[in-house]
Structures are given as C-alpha cells and as structure tokens.
Amino acid sequence: MPFHVLSRRLMLFIAICCFPISLKADPPKGDPYISQAYFTDLPFGAHSYWLQPWRAYLETVPAADFVKGIGINLGGSVKNPDLVAKMLAKYGFRHMRIEIGWSSLDYDSEQIPPAVADGYRKILLACKKYGIRPLILLNGNSGAPCPVRFFDKVLAAPVHKGDREIQVTDVDGIKPGYSGVSNLTGYWAAEALVTDIHGQTLVLSKPLPKDLGIAGTVIHMATLKYRPFSAPGSDDDKRTLEGWQHYVGTVARFVAQTLGTVGSKDLGFDIEIWNELSFGSNFLYINQYYNPPLYHYNEDAVWGDVVRATADYAEQHPDEFQGVALCDGFSNTIPWPASSEEPARVIALSKHPYHGRTTYPQDEQHGVLVNALGQQEPAGAFKPHFSELFPEYYATALQTECLERDMGPITNYIGKTAHGRYARVINGHVMPCYTWITEVNIAPNEQGITDRRQALMLKAKTTARYLCFLLNKGIQRIYFFAALGGDLGLGILQDNFLSYANAHETYPADDSAYVSPALEVVHRIVMKMQEGLDPSLTKTRSLAVLSWKGGEGQKVFSGDGSPAHPDLTYHDLFAFLPYQVNRHRFVIPYYVMTYDVVMTYDVLAPFKQETFVVKIGGVKGKQTVVSIYDPFTEHDVPVHVLERNASSITVSMPTEDYPRLLILQER
Known part of the structure; x- marks a missing residue:
C-alpha cells in the first residue's frame, strides 16, 4: 500500500x-x-x-541479476493458480510474494488448519511447478494480528462514547488482558481490551471512541492468543516474541514440506518480516490499546526486536532455514532501518516506493531545499512549476527519502547511523545488505485513465522502466503489485486471461489474445538479456x-x-x-x-x-x-x-x- x-x-x-x-x-x-x-x-x-x-x-550489472530479479504479488485469490503461475513464469517472472499471516494459525493448536493450508498449498505447488520462488510475508495485521477467536456479545445496557465500562448479557469466554471490543475505529481486533470483569460489567483499557448502542445491541469482540508487543524485557513482550518465533518456525516447516525441499541445501523460499507501518500495525504497540499508556518506553524498538527474534530463530534452527533469505519489511514505508544495524542473517531491506501525482511548488516537501550548485536555498528562493508522476520518483531528490540511501554503493548517514549497500561491517568484514522492492506499481485508473488500451500500454511502459532502472541501480528484486488488479488498475495479468483461468483447467494453446503488453515487454527484454x-x-x-x-x-x-x-x-x-x-x-x-x-x-x-x-x-x-x-x-x-x-x-x-x-x- x-x-x-x-x-x-x-x-x-x-x-x-x-x-x-x-x-x-x-x-x-x-x-x-x-x-x-x-x-x-x-x-x-x-x-x-x-x-x-x-x-x-x-x-x-550482470544480466543474470536482471533475469533473476523479477517478481510479483498475487494480489488476490484465483480459482486456478496453476494457470496464473504458468503465464507469469513463461513471460519472465521468477518470484512471487505470498502472505501467510500470523492469524492463519489456529488459536488452540497454533498450526495451520487443513482448510487454510490447502489454499496456500495450491499456490506454493504452482510456484514450484513453474520455477517461481515464493517470498513468504510474515505479518500481524491489527484486524487479526495473531491466533484469534472472534465472537459476539449482547449489550445489557446502553453504551456511549467515552464510557470505560460496558455491561453484557454474559461474560463467558472473555479473558481479561486478551479479549476486547473490536473494530471501533477500523479493522482492529480487540481494539479496547477488557482489563477486569465485575459481574457482567467489563472494564476497558481506554474510553470508547463512539456510542455502541442500546441494550440488545450485538457487539463484535475478539480474544487474542498473545498480548500486543510491549516494553522490551517485560513478560508480555517475552511471551509475544516467543509466540512470533513459534509462528516463524511453523510457517517455514509448512512451506518446506509443501515444496518437498525438507533436508535440501536450499529450501526454495524466502521470508519477509512484516509488511508496512502505514496501516494495520497497531499490534506492534501495546499503548495503542491503552489510554493512558500502559508503559513508557521507546515503542520503535519493536521494529528491530521482531527482526532479531526472527533472525535468532533461523540461526538456532538452521535445518529449517537452509538457503532461506530474510528481508526486513519494517523498512517498507520508513527510512530509519539501516543495513549497518541488520543482523547478519538478514540479507535485504525491503521498500514499497508507491507514489502518486504531485504538483510543484505547492506539494513541495518541507525542509532544506538544495539548488543546482549544491547550496542551501534561503527562504523565498525561486521554485519551479511542474507536475510529475513517474516510476523513478524515489531515485530523485524531490523528497529526502531517496532509494539511493539504502540501495546505492555510497555509505551515508541518517544521524549517526550508516546506510548503504556496503555499510554493514561484521567482524571486520563488509557484509552487503541489499534492497528489495516487495510492492510497487502505478494504477492508471487512479490517474483518470478509462481507456483500456491506454491503461495497458501505460503499465507496459512503467513496468519496463521500473525493471530496467531499479535492477541496475542497486535493487536486487522487484515484486510488482499485483498479478490481479484489473486492466484499468494495478493488474499485470489481463482480465480476459483471469476469466479464462477461472473457467478452464488447461493453459490456452495460443495465449496471444490473453497476454498483457506489460508481460510482452518484460518477456522481450528478458529474452535479449538471456x-x-x-x-x-x-x-x-x-x-x-x-x-x-x-x-x-x-x-x-x-x-x-x-x-x-x-x-x-x-x-x-x-x-x-x-x-x-x-x-x-x-x-x-x-x-x-x-x-x-x-x-x-x-x-x-x-x-x-x-x-x-x-x-x-x-x-x-x-x-x-x-x-x-x-x-x-x-x-x-x-x-x-x-x-x-x-x-x-x-x-x-x-x-x-x-x-x-x-x-x-x-x-
């Protein structure tokens, strides 16, 4: 996103x-x-x-790096992932990002239930069949952040905005500290936690942001298996990190078993740790569930703690992670994570450099403006007028968070922290830390384009520019968002092919009518590189x-x-x-x-x-x-x-x- x-x-x-x-x-x-x-x-x-x-x-750059660097997100569910994987592989895609969220695990057994596993298994086996390497996204979206039980309760009395107590007709199954009222301000399980129970009265961790209704109103609640990530060293935080590590191991074993690679030197998949901090990440901060705050601590420490816990688990269980590359997804939407601070087991930072249209000078970023001579501009200095929307935006200096800070070979600093591809030094040796882009694209319909042909040709051009430019400038892999998404939207696959795939079991003998211009262009460039x-x-x-x-x-x-x-x-x-x-x-x-x-x-x-x-x-x-x-x-x-x-x-x-x-x- x-x-x-x-x-x-x-x-x-x-x-x-x-x-x-x-x-x-x-x-x-x-x-x-x-x-x-x-x-x-x-x-x-x-x-x-x-x-x-x-x-x-x-x-x-070695041309082999271009050929190996092309990936995609599925972006939704399909009836026949085998046909989708075949088309993607045929036209040059070598990686697919697949989210297996923490909430995929059953609350009691903390294993992936058979019905859920079957859906993932179809996608993973399709990837294996056509030589596409899965990147498994581990994530805990606030809407279902960990193993969770959802349930409803009925109000026994009216509840108003600002109340910190509610009365329900029964309290069966409610666990203080873990159960809470859901979806008060958005998709958020147990948003206001129950801290105590007095008879049929539930004491809440923070005031309600809205009225819940009169007596007889049904409210949505959830019980979390683990408490939100908390103050480092606290019992809450230790238990949650242990639960996260159990999840890491469970998913890794499941993927290797599905791919049939157990015992191999390369298990055939990679792992991304977390998705984005721009949405759905409340579970990282226990104080988001409490008002006043429960603890006073550096809440941003969790970004590194979860990455280290994942890397530590991989180090402690080497057979379960042979050949598995780890990348830090906390860096997707913020500039602070740095190669110099990543554990040795993590080989990449990941980024989501989405960008919409901006018009200057009214949309100029605040801060120091540097002119063409490399000099700081005084207030009121000349500023140009133009509008822009282009794939390489984050490689320019139009805002300070340029990709070169992490993907480039020049070591540089944010404060005292070293950034750059070669900034990490362990035991006196430079250990490169690369950059992956695990989501990116430009949606034509978000720019007012309603003509299908124009939309498809625009995506062909932007896809080619993303790949040729970024894989040359230091990005090791690019995962477009997404295979699905519509001809006018983000979709790389054409709508008519997806309709075909939902109605047929075999790949078309002649696929020319179903191949998007973006796929055609990618394939032609790959062929020349090969x-x-x-x-x-x-x-x-x-x-x-x-x-x-x-x-x-x-x-x-x-x-x-x-x-x-x-x-x-x-x-x-x-x-x-x-x-x-x-x-x-x-x-x-x-x-x-x-x-x-x-x-x-x-x-x-x-x-x-x-x-x-x-x-x-x-x-x-x-x-x-x-x-x-x-x-x-x-x-x-x-x-x-x-x-x-x-x-x-x-x-x-x-x-x-x-x-x-x-x-x-x-x-």
Whole structure:
C-alpha cells in the first residue's frame, strides 16, 4: 500500500529538526554524467529539484541479476493458480510474494488448519511447478494480528462514547488482558481490551471512541492468543516474541514440506518480516490499546526486536532455514532501518516506493531545499512549476527519502547511523545488505485513465522502466503489485486471461489474445538479456558515459536563468543502464526519464523522440557490432557509429521515454 502521508510528514519533521544539515559549499565540478556530489550534497532532511542522486554512480550489472530479479504479488485469490503461475513464469517472472499471516494459525493448536493450508498449498505447488520462488510475508495485521477467536456479545445496557465500562448479557469466554471490543475505529481486533470483569460489567483499557448502542445491541469482540508487543524485557513482550518465533518456525516447516525441499541445501523460499507501518500495525504497540499508556518506553524498538527474534530463530534452527533469505519489511514505508544495524542473517531491506501525482511548488516537501550548485536555498528562493508522476520518483531528490540511501554503493548517514549497500561491517568484514522492492506499481485508473488500451500500454511502459532502472541501480528484486488488479488498475495479468483461468483447467494453446503488453515487454527484454547469458558472471567490466548530447532543447521545467536555478531538461534525465551478458556482450537499456508518464495523447510519446549522441567508454570500440532493439515495437532501430577507438565507441541513438536496448557485441 502507498506511504501513509501523515506519518511520513511527521517523521520527516522530526528528522529535519533532530538531524543537523551540513551542506557542501562547492558545486559539482563541470557537468559529468556521474558525480557523487549529486547524492552527497543531499544529506537526510534535504531535497532538490535539480540534483539527481541516481547519477551519483554508474554500475555495470550482470544480466543474470536482471533475469533473476523479477517478481510479483498475487494480489488476490484465483480459482486456478496453476494457470496464473504458468503465464507469469513463461513471460519472465521468477518470484512471487505470498502472505501467510500470523492469524492463519489456529488459536488452540497454533498450526495451520487443513482448510487454510490447502489454499496456500495450491499456490506454493504452482510456484514450484513453474520455477517461481515464493517470498513468504510474515505479518500481524491489527484486524487479526495473531491466533484469534472472534465472537459476539449482547449489550445489557446502553453504551456511549467515552464510557470505560460496558455491561453484557454474559461474560463467558472473555479473558481479561486478551479479549476486547473490536473494530471501533477500523479493522482492529480487540481494539479496547477488557482489563477486569465485575459481574457482567467489563472494564476497558481506554474510553470508547463512539456510542455502541442500546441494550440488545450485538457487539463484535475478539480474544487474542498473545498480548500486543510491549516494553522490551517485560513478560508480555517475552511471551509475544516467543509466540512470533513459534509462528516463524511453523510457517517455514509448512512451506518446506509443501515444496518437498525438507533436508535440501536450499529450501526454495524466502521470508519477509512484516509488511508496512502505514496501516494495520497497531499490534506492534501495546499503548495503542491503552489510554493512558500502559508503559513508557521507546515503542520503535519493536521494529528491530521482531527482526532479531526472527533472525535468532533461523540461526538456532538452521535445518529449517537452509538457503532461506530474510528481508526486513519494517523498512517498507520508513527510512530509519539501516543495513549497518541488520543482523547478519538478514540479507535485504525491503521498500514499497508507491507514489502518486504531485504538483510543484505547492506539494513541495518541507525542509532544506538544495539548488543546482549544491547550496542551501534561503527562504523565498525561486521554485519551479511542474507536475510529475513517474516510476523513478524515489531515485530523485524531490523528497529526502531517496532509494539511493539504502540501495546505492555510497555509505551515508541518517544521524549517526550508516546506510548503504556496503555499510554493514561484521567482524571486520563488509557484509552487503541489499534492497528489495516487495510492492510497487502505478494504477492508471487512479490517474483518470478509462481507456483500456491506454491503461495497458501505460503499465507496459512503467513496468519496463521500473525493471530496467531499479535492477541496475542497486535493487536486487522487484515484486510488482499485483498479478490481479484489473486492466484499468494495478493488474499485470489481463482480465480476459483471469476469466479464462477461472473457467478452464488447461493453459490456452495460443495465449496471444490473453497476454498483457506489460508481460510482452518484460518477456522481450528478458529474452535479449538471456542471449549468450553467462550465469556465472559476477565481476563485470565498468562502462562509462564519457560524453552525451541530446535533450537540451526539451524542458521538464523552466528555471530563472541563473546557475543556481537552471532549466531542467531531458539532457539531464538521460538514463544509461548497462548490463553485461558475458565477457563480450552488453545489453544497455536507455531512455529519457520523463517526469510525467500520463499524457492526454499517445502514451508512448509524451515527449518528442530525439537522437542522442553518446560516447561510451570501457568497450572495445574497434571490434564491436552495435544494434538497438525496441521491445515495444519488436523492431530494430537504426543506429549509427560515429567514432571508434580501442576503448570507446560513439553512437547516435534515437531515444524515447521508454527503454530501448542498445546491444554491444564485441567480436
């Protein structure tokens, strides 16, 4: 789900107030394609309309990492997951995120009941059959946060807003400290806990936020197996963490048994610890259930405690977690979790970089604004006017929580905490901690698009840009949300295929009518990455953009003519994303990172195609065959080599706002 705006703004206000901003006075020298200053001039708490942190580094990524990095969330239930998994796998998807919530466990046995297990088993077996690796999301949504019993009671007297006691006709099954009145302000089990029982009167942990009704009204209640996470070291917290660890082990054993991988060196699945803090996470904080608070403590400590408890359990039961990667889901919607503080058993932070349309300057983030020279702006300084919606938003500096802080190779700090891919040092050795995106997408219908073809083509473009850009800039895996979701919404699979899958048991002999443009484009890019693929290639040759021309005449926004506030042009937003296939072959997605992917005319042409001239270093130019492939049209694009030498090649490249593939094949 998208970032919770109120929570985000509150946290950023705290961050900006608590962490001093130190800005360099010297701007980046010249105008190189890559300069660390585009990122290092932006400490946490600062943002910029001009600086582009994604251009702080350029890495040549093994093409095998692209092929292995594509995943998806199912996003709902389907009658025949086998057909869904077959289509996803056929068109390039290698991972699927599946939530098995804590409440899936039976209250008494704390095992997964057979009827519930059957549903998960169908999905897991479909993944196994088609070579899709499951990512199991462990989560405790407030609506059903742990093993729980739901039940109803009848009021014996009227109950009004602000009351802390209610009378019911019977108190059977009510357990003080664990039972409570549900769904008072939303989907929330036992929201107001019963702290004591006097006859038929229930004493509550906090005043009621609304009237419950007159005598005879039915109210919804629940009994939780465990108390909400509490003050570290308290008996409540110890018992709940032990219950969480039992859940971790139960799910891990179930998945391995279903996949038939028990005893293997790689059990064939991975685990994400928690979903989001933007909604449904009240169970993490016991004081959310009490007014006044029950304890006074650092409530945010639970983010690390649950991760450590999971990692500890995996360390203590190695046979149940062979080859199982753990990722920290508490980082999905907040910037604070850092690679340097993750347990060794956790290999990744995960993120949910959803973003809706913003219009500037009215939607500008509060805090320090940095100009094009890397200098802090005074109050009342020039600000540009433009509107944006594009997949790479969180790789820019339009707000301070840019993805480069965690996915990039440059170690940086929020306060005194080190962030970055290589910031974790254990026993004197750097232990990389990667970044996964476990949910992301852009929904056309949320942007007013009602035409089905336009919606499908928009998703094809944004899907290609997400993958080509983020898997090159340091994201190890991307899980789109979702396979299901509708042609006009978030769905990657077409509605007509889902209708077919619900009515048939076998995959269509000819699936061409059922394949979405997004799937087609992903498949075509994957096929080019796989031509001649050396899966053992890990050490790549660094390519470089030595010079580039193009896009100077097309503006994203107008500046005021000063060096501090120049126009932002598409020259500045030329994305060059090299992948190495084998020792002598490179596939390089390239495009102009337009700031608005939704236009009123042809969605594939929101800016005028332009030819860029790029001098590429690191390639044996005198013996290289050059071609360009367009995965949207399936056609080769005319390309001209303007200059060759022993270590570089200069190419004239027709450029669009979606990825085309520049292919360099050395003889």
